[in-house]
Amino acid sequence: MRCRVILAVAALAFSQASWAKGPETWLKRMTDSHRALNYQGVVTYQVDDRLSSFKVSHVVKDGREYESLEALSHGDHEVIRQGHDISCVHPGPELLHLLADGSPEAKQLQKLYHLSLRESGSVAGRAAIGLSIQPKDVYRLGYRLALDKETGLLLRSEIVNKRGKVLERFEYVVLDLSFDEAALERDESQLIAHPPVDEQGSVPEVNWRLSWLPDGFTPLAVRDQAPSISYTDGLAVFTVFVDSTQGVTSQRDSHMRRGASVSYSTTHKSRGVRVSVVGEIPMLTARQVALGVEWSE
Amino acid sequence: MKDGIRESLSAMMDGEASELELRRVLRSEDAALRAEWASLHRNQQVMHDGELPFAGLDISSRVMAAIDGEPNAVKRGSSWRQALTGMAVAASVAAVVVFAGSERMLGGSTSVLAASDTSVSSGRVYPAQMSPANGGVPVSAIAGGAPSMSPAVKSEADKRFEVLLRKHTERASLNNGQGFVSYARVVSQESE
Numbered sequence: 001m002r003c004r005v006i007l008a009v010a011a012l013a014f015s016q017a018s019w020a021k022g023p024e025t026w027l028k029r030m031t032d033s034h035r036a037l038n039y040q041g042v043v044t045y046q047v048d049d050r051l052s053s054f055k056v057s058h059v060v061k062d063g064r065e066y067e068s069l070e071a072l073s074h075g076d077h078e079v080i081r082q083g084h085d086i087s088c089v090h091p092g093p094e095l096l097h098l099l100a101d102g103s104p105e106a107k108q109l110q111k112l113y114h115l116s117l118r119e120s121g122s123v124a125g126r127a128a129i130g131l132s133i134q135p136k137d138v139y140r141l142g143y144r145l146a147l148d149k150e151t152g153l154l155l156r157s158e159i160v161n162k163r164g165k166v167l168e169r170f171e172y173v174v175l176d177l178s179f180d181e182a183a184l185e186r187d188e189s190q191l192i193a194h195p196p197v198d199e200q201g202s203v204p205e206v207n208w209r210l211s212w213l214p215d216g217f218t219p220l221a222v223r224d225q226a227p228s229i230s231y232t233d234g235l236a237v238f239t240v241f242v243d244s245t246q247g248v249t250s251q252r253d254s255h256m257r258r259g260a261s262v263s264y265s266t267t268h269k270s271r272g273v274r275v276s277v278v279g280e281i282p283m284l285t286a287r288q289v290a291l292g293v294e295w296s297e
Numbered sequence: 298m299k300d301g302i303r304e305s306l307s308a309m310m311d312g313e314a315s316e317l318e319l320r321r322v323l324r325s326e327d328a329a330l331r332a333e334w335a336s337l338h339r340n341q342q343v344m345h346d347g348e349l350p351f352a353g354l355d356i357s358s359r360v361m362a363a364i365d366g367e368p369n370a371v372k373r374g375s376s377w378r379q380a381l382t383g384m385a386v387a388a389s390v391a392a393v394v395v396f397a398g399s400e401r402m403l404g405g406s407t408s409v410l411a412a413s414d415t416s417v418s419s420g421r422v423y424p425a426q427m428s429p430a431n432g433g434v435p436v437s438a439i440a441g442g443a444p445s446m447s448p449a450v451k452s453e454a455d456k457r458f459e460v461l462l463r464k465h466t467e468r469a470s471l472n473n474g475q476g477f478v479s480y481a482r483v484v485s486q487e488s489e
Contacts, residue, residue, distance in 0.1 A: 027474065034476040045481035052485040056478055067477045071484050079480045092472025138304045154475055162304055163313050170478055222468060230468040237469035241461055248457075250450050256458040261465075261482055263458050276457075278465040280473070284307040 023115035026131055028100035029152025030145070031093040034058070035065060035084075037151060041124065041175035042072065047168050047259040056172075059179065063087065091220050095234030109234050112136055112216045120146045123155035124172040133235065138162060139214035139285045140236045141260060151177065159260040159280060168259030204229055208242060208275075212292040214285055238279025240289065245274045255283055264290045271295065302330055459483070 040057045051073075058067040065084040071077040089097070099109050113133050120130035123146045133143040142164075146156035156171040201223035216233040230239040245251065245267055255264045264286035265276040275293045277286040305322050308314035314322075322330065463483045470479040 031474040034478075043478055043481065045478075045485055047485075050485075052481065054478075054481050054484065058477065069477055069480045069484060077484045079477075079484055081477060090471045092474060096474055138307045154478075157475055161311065161313070163308060165313065168482075170475070170481065220468060220472060226464065228464065230465065230472070232472045235474060237465070237473050239461070239465040239468060241464070248453070250454070254454055256454065258458075258462075259482060261462055263461060265457075276461055278458075278461045280469070282307050283310045284303075287310070 023117050023131055023133075024096075024100045024102075026117065026129065026147055026152060027096045027115070030131075030147050030154050031096045033148075033152040034154060036060065037153060037177060038179045039153070039175060039177050040179040041172045043170055043172050045168065045170055045259075053173075057179065091218065092232040092234055092237065095218075095232070099234070108216050112140065112233055113235070123148075124175040126150070126155060126175060128155050135162070137215065138282065139288075140233065140281060141167070143235065148175075153177075161282065168261075206242065207297045208293050208295050210240070210289060210292050211294050212288055214289075236279065236281055238277055238281050238286065238289065240293070241276040241278065242273050242293070243276070245269075245272050248274055255287070257283065262286050266290050268293075302327065306330070306333060 035058075038059045040055070043054050043056050045052045045054065053072040055070040055072055056068070057070075058065065060066075063085060064082070066082045067080070067084075069079045095109060113135055116132045116134075118130040118132060120128040122128055127149040128146040129149050131143075131145040131147060133145070135142055142160045142162070144158040144160060144166075145154060147153065148155050153175075154170075155175070156169070158166045158169045160166050201221045203219045203221055204227055206227055206229060213231065214233070217231040217236075217238075218233075220230040220232060220237075222230065228239055228241045230237055248267075251267045251269065253264070253266045255262065257263075260280040261278065262281065262283050263276055263278040264283065265274055267274045275290050277290040279286065302322060302325055305314050305318035308318060309322070466479055466483050470477055473479060
């Protein structure tokens with residue numbers, strides 16, 4: 001079976017993991033492992049003193065991913081994504097792959113962040129290695145990660161601002177890597193269907209452009225052709241939305257924050273549109289991008 | 298613009314800058330920086346009718362003069378609170394300088410909305426709870442105070458944030474290297 005071939009290749013790659021490998025290799029492992037492995041666990045998400053917990057399940061079956069995130073606290077929300085082709089590599093992970101392969105394009109990422117490995121205790125009962133990612137400019141956030149030494153799976157993630165304040169924290173408290181695909185069988189009628197996101201797409205066509213973009217961010221090719229463009233530097237992602245102001249009561253600039261996610265919105269009255277920038281970036285970056293939207297017609 | 302100053306500006310937006318950093322930004326001779334600073338203020342000064350009072354005014358020199366207690370700006374010997382308030386009233390500038398309460402601004406534990414139409418957009422300056430020689434007082438360039446936003450507008454903004462964050466997360470979870478767990482940001486939002 002295709003998935004077994006892929007998993008076998010993944011397992012081989014992980015078994016060859018060497019401590020001599022640098023942080024770039026660990027980043028690549030991180031971005032591959034969460035898609036290639038079968039696992040189920042409980043992950044906590046913390047913003048300030050608010051803690052939520054979720055059951056995360058992930059299996060690969062016939063070359064496609066099936067994953068779910070179920071809220072264990074605060075109600076019964078669940079998000080499902082299924083049918084994502086395991087062989088599909090998206091632009092963000094591709095940047096990390098290039099970095100690990102020593103590709104010239106990858107030097108861009110090294111210009112943006114300081115990467116370093118450090119010792120880390122165990123997380124969810126598994127030996128972990130720490131990976132510190134510090135931005136070199138003020139336009140992106142930092143990351144303190146703990147990866148599973150055996151598989152590279154992300155066990156803990158802290159997103160920190162330039163002052164070192166932790167904006168949000170993900171952390172597995174229980175993790176079962178022997179999770180079997182059969183365990184995911186369930187009443188599909190109860191699932192919240194999520195559109196499959198597989199084939200490569202293109203950057204949506206829009207009638208605006210950005211007069212300013214932080215170094216290293218590139219637009220994402222996406223399959224859904226919603227009139228919004230997302231940008232990534234391989235780690236951070238933000239999305240620019242341009243919507244009609246119809247039904248919007250307030251015409252004033254506004255900003256929102258939750259954990260590491262922010263949004264900055266500004267209205268262009270003459271065009272009757274509202275520009276919103278949403279992403280895991282500093283508020284100043286979101287604002288600067290939002291105010292830099294220019295119209296091409 | 299130097300990154301150090303830019304970082305201070307960024308920290309001000311997040312309500313985490315110190316008083317010393319505010320001074321550094323205000324003292325800068327960088328025209329672009331002062332323009333940015335003025336822009337941040339204007340963002341908070343839009344009146345309910347959407348008009349921009351004193352749109353082109355660079356207030357940094359006045360604010361610095363007030364902070365330094367210069368006689369041509371304010372009456373010598375006045376306290377910081379009096380100085381700043383006096384400066385604002387005299388100049389009738391809708392400037393907003395908040396020297397406290399950073400956590401209630403953008404760093405709060407729940408979704409925080411800070412729009413321009415706060416109750417401090419009436420030409421007042423709020424030099425709250427500061428100590429003159431203390432470099433550690435958090436400073437925010439964003440207007441604080443009690444939001445005057447109506448529950449309906451806030452609800453609309455919350456809902457909009459939720460919708461956009463979900464759409465953004467659909468793409469972010471495929472590209473940020475962290476994967477599906479990123480959806481916790483959305484689900485925990487919905488659960489509040």
